[in-house]
Amino acid sequence: MDNPGTAAEGPVVALRGVRADLGPRPVLRGIDLTVRRGEVVALLGANGSGKSTTVRAVIGQVPVTAGEIELFGTPRRAFRDWARVGYVPQRTTAAGGVTATVTETVASGRLSRTRFGLFRKADHAAVRRALDLVGMADRAKDSVHALSGGQHQRVLIARALAAEPELLIMDEPMAGVDLASQRVLARTLEEQVAAGTTVLVVLHELGALEPLIDRAVVLRDGRVVHDGPPPKAVGQHAQPGHDHVHPHDDAAGAGPIRTGLGLLS
Structure with a gap:
């Protein structure tokens, strides 16, 4: 547990x-x-804006050529306590060829909390929970492999x-996930947030x-162009069920910000 006045007061991700x-x-x-x-x-941001690369850089999957990344106040290169970090990749990149049951797949996420991979009662309970x-x-x-896309997510x-x-x-x-699963995932995330979990999530649109969402960071061409209150969808983008992404982003610095939410003036 963090000591008061040290990492507890600093950012979780920087x-x-x-x-x-x-x-x-x-x-x-x-x-x-x-x-x-x-x-x-x-x-938030259009395809190719750098959203997924940013989170993959945070967890060390993408090497950085300049700058610094810290997790819980520790430089990422020296960070070892990965049990404190949960990562949900894009579903299209996470389906491996190995056959496993639902329980086996979920249990693999608990290994970082075990000693030598041996599951105790608390570990089995965490998987069930x-x-x-x-x-x-x-x-x-x-x-x-018998699950639908939403169930797999x-x-x-x-x-x-x-x-x-x-x-x-x-x-x-939420990408490619049916409405019922979106609601389940939103409710699950709400419970985690209420319990104090910090969340960094890549989205095309805020949706459910x-x-x-406390804050939205909009990327364009690998740069932050907005960091503040979540932008509101306007025009046709405000219509229910709209899910359009703009790969044809304006050049950096020109015009309004385009995201999966529409235009942010």
């Missing part, structure tokens, strides 16, 4: 001047981002929650998560 390249192409061009304890921060949270307890013995979130993380990082958790 990026300062972070740059990253994918091959010869710069993707992040000096990102500054802070997520404080208990906050729910949404990363995570399954209950996402409404998948009745599918515990099924193969993950619930399992990925349960896997992250099994470790009882203090920080939950989610990359497009809008009431939970």
